[in-house]
Amino acid sequence: MKRRGWLMPALGAAIVVLGVANLLLGSVDIPFRAVLDILFGGGDDTSEVWRNIVLKSRLPQTLTALVAGAGLAVSGLEMQTVFRNPLAGPSVLGISSGASLGVACVVLVSGAGGHALSRMGYFGNMAMTIAAIGGALAVMALIAWVSQRVRGNVTLLIIGVMIGYVANAVIGVLKFFSVEEEIRAYVIWGLGSFARVSGDQVMFFVAAMCVLLPLSLLLTKTLNLMLLGDGYARNLGLDVRRARLVVIALSGVLTAVVTAYCGPVMFLGLAVPHLCRGLFATSDHRVLTPASMLCGAALALLCNLIARAPGFEGVLPVNSVTALIGAPVVMWVLFRKRKNDFAE
Amino acid sequence: MAIHIENLTIGYRRRRDAKVVARGLSASVPSGELTCLLGQNGVGKSTLLRTLSAFQPPLEGRVSLLGRPLESYSIAELSRTIGVVLTEKSDLSNMTVRELVGLGRTPYMGFWGRLSREDLLRVDEALALTGITALRDRMIQTLSDGERQKAMIAKALAQQTPLIFLDEPTAFLDFPSKVETMHLLRRLTRDTGRTILLSTHDLELALRMADRLCVMKEGLRVGTLDELSADGTMAAFFADRGIGFDPSRKAYTL
Numbered sequence: 001m002k003r004r005g006w007l008m009p010a011l012g013a014a015i016v017v018l019g020v021a022n023l024l025l026g027s028v029d030i031p032f033r034a035v036l037d038i039l040f041g042g043g044d045d046t047s048e049v050w051r052n053i054v055l056k057s058r059l060p061q062t063l064t065a066l067v068a069g070a071g072l073a074v075s076g077l078e079m080q081t082v083f084r085n086p087l088a089g090p091s092v093l094g095i096s097s098g099a100s101l102g103v104a105c106v107v108l109v110s111g112a113g114g115h116a117l118s119r120m121g122y123f124g125n126m127a128m129t130i131a132a133i134g135g136a137l138a139v140m141a142l143i144a145w146v147s148q149r150v151r152g153n154v155t156l157l158i159i160g161v162m163i164g165y166v167a168n169a170v171i172g173v174l175k176f177f178s179v180e181e182e183i184r185a186y187v188i189w190g191l192g193s194f195a196r197v198s199g200d201q202v203m204f205f206v207a208a209m210c211v212l213l214p215l216s217l218l219l220t221k222t223l224n225l226m227l228l229g230d231g232y233a234r235n236l237g238l239d240v241r242r243a244r245l246v247v248i249a250l251s252g253v254l255t256a257v258v259t260a261y262c263g264p265v266m267f268l269g270l271a272v273p274h275l276c277r278g279l280f281a282t283s284d285h286r287v288l289t290p291a292s293m294l295c296g297a298a299l300a301l302l303c304n305l306i307a308r309a310p311g312f313e314g315v316l317p318v319n320s321v322t323a324l325i326g327a328p329v330v331m332w333v334l335f336r337k338r339k340n341d342f343a344e
Numbered sequence: 345m346a347i348h349i350e351n352l353t354i355g356y357r358r359r360r361d362a363k364v365v366a367r368g369l370s371a372s373v374p375s376g377e378l379t380c381l382l383g384q385n386g387v388g389k390s391t392l393l394r395t396l397s398a399f400q401p402p403l404e405g406r407v408s409l410l411g412r413p414l415e416s417y418s419i420a421e422l423s424r425t426i427g428v429v430l431t432e433k434s435d436l437s438n439m440t441v442r443e444l445v446g447l448g449r450t451p452y453m454g455f456w457g458r459l460s461r462e463d464l465l466r467v468d469e470a471l472a473l474t475g476i477t478a479l480r481d482r483m484i485q486t487l488s489d490g491e492r493q494k495a496m497i498a499k500a501l502a503q504q505t506p507l508i509f510l511d512e513p514t515a516f517l518d519f520p521s522k523v524e525t526m527h528l529l530r531r532l533t534r535d536t537g538r539t540i541l542l543s544t545h546d547l548e549l550a551l552r553m554a555d556r557l558c559v560m561k562e563g564l565r566v567g568t569l570d571e572l573s574a575d576g577t578m579a580a581f582f583a584d585r586g587i588g589f590d591p592s593r594k595a596y597t598l
Contacts (some may be wrong), residue, residue, distance in 0.1 A: 084435070221457035226448060227439070231430045234399060236450040236503070239425030283438040286457065 004020065004280050011294035015066070018301035022062040028053055057195070060202040061304060065194040067209035068262050069272075069291040069300025071254045074216045076269030077276075077292045078251035081223045081285070082244055083153045089270035090255035093160030093248075094139050097167035098192060099259040102135020103128050104171040107186045108178040125198070128189065129260045136256030139163055143252070144245055191317035192263035193302045205261045212254050216289055219247060223285040245330060264320050267326030268303075272296040278333035345411070346507060346539040347373040347396065349564075352405035354388055354395045362403050365391045369405070371564040373541060373556070375506075378533045378556070380542040380550035382581070383560030389543040390431070392560065394510050395426050396541070410506060423451035427500030429510040437485040441495045444484060445470055448502035470501035473535070474528060490521030497528065501536075510533075510542035514549065522546055526553045551594065569594050 022177040023035055030050050038054045072090055079088040090096060106127050142163065147156055175183055189196075197205055221241045225233040234240045258265065276281065301320040353367040365388040373379050383389045394400050396407060407414040409425060417425060427448070436444065448470070449463040452557055460466070471477045473495045484492065493513055500508050510529070512524040526549050529540050533555070541558070544550050550557065551569055557578075558566045565577045572578045573591040582589045588597040 039570050172561065221453065221455070224447060224457060227436060228447060229430075229432050231428065231432055233400065234419070234498075235397060235423060235428045236447065238450075239419055247552065275436055281438055282443075283436070284443060 001089040007279055008291065008294065010206025011291065011298055014298045015294060015301065018298055018305065019062055019066065022143075022301055022305055023054065023058050025305065026053070026058060027310065029286040030054065056199050060197055060199050060271065062193050062210050062261065062301065063202055063206050063302040064197045064226040065300040066297045067206050068194060068258045068265065069268055069296040069298070070200075070213055071209050071258045071296070072265060072300075073272035073292040074213065074289060075254040075258075076217065076253040076271075077273040077285075077288060078247050079269070080273055081226050082247045082251075083152065083157050084226070084229065086274070087270070089163075089267075090251070090259075090267055091264060091269065093143055093157070093252070094162075094164035094167055095136050095160075095252050095255045096142070096259050098139025099132040099256060100264060101171055102131035102133070102138070103165040104186055105135070106131035108174045108182050109190070110182070111146075125196070125201070129201070132260035133256050134329070136252065136259055138254065139167070140249065140252035144248055146245055147244055147248055148241060161239070172205065184202060189263050192265040192319040192322075194262055194318060195308075196263070197261050200279055202259070205257070208257055209254075212250070212257065213293060215250055216254075216293075219250065220248065220289060221283045223289070224283075227283055241322070247321040259341075262318075264319070266298075266320060267322040268296055268300060271326035271329045272299060274330050274333045275299075280335060345372045346370075346375040346409065347541065348408045348411075349396075350406045352395070352407060352439070353403040354391045354400075355403050356391075357403065364403060367404070369560075369564040371558060371566045373539065373558065373566060375534055375539045376411075376537050377555035378530045378541065378553065379539075379541045379556045379558050379566070380554035381552060381558045381560060382547065383543075384546075385545075387560050389560055390511050393428075393511050393541070393543060394406065397426050397509055398422055401558065403428045418589055420451065424506075424509060425504070425505050427503040427505040429496045429500055429508070429513050431511045431515065437483065439484050439497075441476060441487070442471070442480040443469060444495055445480075445498045445502050448499035451503065466502050466504060470498040472500055473532065474498040488521075490517050490524070491527060493517065493521075493563050494528070497525075501532070505588060506537075506539060508538055508540045510540070511549060512545065514544055514546050530555075547596065 013117045023039070024030070024032060028050070030053065034050055035054055038051050039059070076089045078089065079093065080086060143156070143160055146159055150156055150159070175186070222238060224245065225236055225238045226247070228236070230240050233243075255269070271294050272295050273288065276288055276295050280287050280291055284289065303318055303325060307316045307318045350370050352369040354369065355363055355366070361416050362404055364407040369392070381389050381392070398417065409417070445467045446459055446463065449459060449466060450457070450593070453459070468477070471480055474497050476491065476494050476498060479487065479491060479495070484495065487495065497510070497513070513529070514525050517525060529542065530553050533537055533540050556566060556568055557563060557572055559572060559581050560579055561581055562568060565572060567575075570577070573589070573594050579589040579591065580597055591596050
């Protein structure tokens with residue numbers, strides 16, 4: 001941890017650079033000076049079009065990617081610790097599936113009822129967000145309820161995965177009875193995107209995450225004890241059942257909120273904690289929690305940048321980019337770790 | 345008496361009934377000694393230790409630790425009264441020995457889990473007592489089983505509890521490590537006045553090193569080897585397995 005002290009500031013710097021790049025780069029060429037003028041006022045010669053692009057598209061997107069990446073990464077870290085399973089992440093436990101089910105219900109059922117949400121604009125977006133949070137929280141409540149009743153984390157993990165399957169099956173049935181247009185609206189939501197959060201919603205989203213993210217820092221001691229396993233944690237004074245409930249609830253809410261606004265973004269939550277453990281060579285959550293936030297934010301910004309790169313715009317969904325970057329990262333970390341284990 | 349149990353029934357509560365593992369257990373374990381809990385597989389040694397550590401409630405009967413009923417202890421109080429070393433093999437990685445032993449200080453930490461000067465002192469002391477000071481910066485995953493076991497014992501020591509319970513601390517160790525671990529535990533009772541209760545299948549070692557034996561077979565009998573040899577408990581313990589016990593030599597015969 002001491003040897004790697006420079007990494008934290010480096011991650012911070014990476015976020016700044018990537019954030020600026022997200023504001024500067026895009027399909028429309030806007031000079032650096034003009035972007036600065038638009039952001040900080042001054043210089044009246046900037047065109048209205050540029051102003052709109054920066055303030056209504058690029059800035060919300062950058063902020064969304066920033067907090068969504070941090071949220072998913074921390075949520076993944078917490079899940080991996082509480083379930084003591086390296087494959088746990090926001091998309092297991094069926095929480096993302098719950099959000100998807102909520103959205104599917106609203107989008108597909110409304111289509112069947114003749115009030116196509118996909119054509120309702122702002123109100124439609126709002127309804128989708130609420131539906132996603134509702135679906136995710138419902139599944140989370142179910143998981144939390146189950147977590148108080150079953151022994152063993154593997155059982156709980158498997159139940160979570162099963163709930164995911166059930167949700168997907170219900171979505172499948174809903175799709176079968178839906179209009180094609182509505183299915184498309186649902187599929188697009190399912191691809192994940194940092195761009196869909198519009199200007200006025202972004203403030204609400206960022207504010208919510210600014211409240212939720214620091215809460216994770218309060219769980220540092222709890223999470224460190226959980227690394228030891230239930231028996232040792234309990235012996236060292238942790239109320240394991242309550243702690244499990246609190247951690248699952250917090251990481252669940254984080255996932256739910258992010259998924260509601262950005263769709264189910266895959267892989268960030270799984271890959272970033274592994275990346276951080278590899279980079280910082282520690283399991284200590286005093287380091288890992290902030291590191292995951294920074295690393296997740298940086299990676300989300302990078303993915304958003306790639307997804308928007310010339311030639312791709314509007315074509316490449318964020319989910320594909322996160323998977324393309326995330327999967328090799330996880331493999332690299334695992335291979336490297338193996339080699340070190342043998343070396344010592 | 346460090347541990348006093350009376351007419352204890354241990355087992356697992358289920359929805360309608362309960363699965364009883366052992367019943368009618370009564371015994372007293374004195375303070376400041378090394379007591380070895382012996383018994384066949386499945387007789388309920390682990391369940392007894394789990395019950396004494398308050399991981400699971402007794403089905404019937406009473407347990408008192410240091411003169412206070414077990415159920416009157418809060419979780420926080422328990423964490424300063426009992427330290428445990430369990431059989432569950434934790435898959436810890438990317439954590440140094442020192443960090444692990446530091447986690448043993450959790451019951452004394454503030455909200456943020458930062459180690460105070462006092463905590464660091466206790467950690468170093470625990471590392472020195474278990475003889476693993478040289479390993480303190482090694483990652484847990486690079487340790488041998490014996491070294492890892494010592495690290496867990498150091499964790500329990502750093503916890504500064506008057507009682508330490510260990511569930512089969514010598515299992516999976518090679519013979520020298522078994523002897524070393526038992527020596528270490530025995531020395532700890534002498535040097536630090538702690539009461540140590542451990543379950544084991546290493547009879548020979550237990551007979552030689554324990555201050556007191558706690559034999560679990562159709563009830564519980566506690567006593568020194570002399571006492572248990574004299575009253576026939578040891579002979580009865582081995583009898584139905586086709587193993588003889590020679591009370592005069594206080595050793596079993598094959």
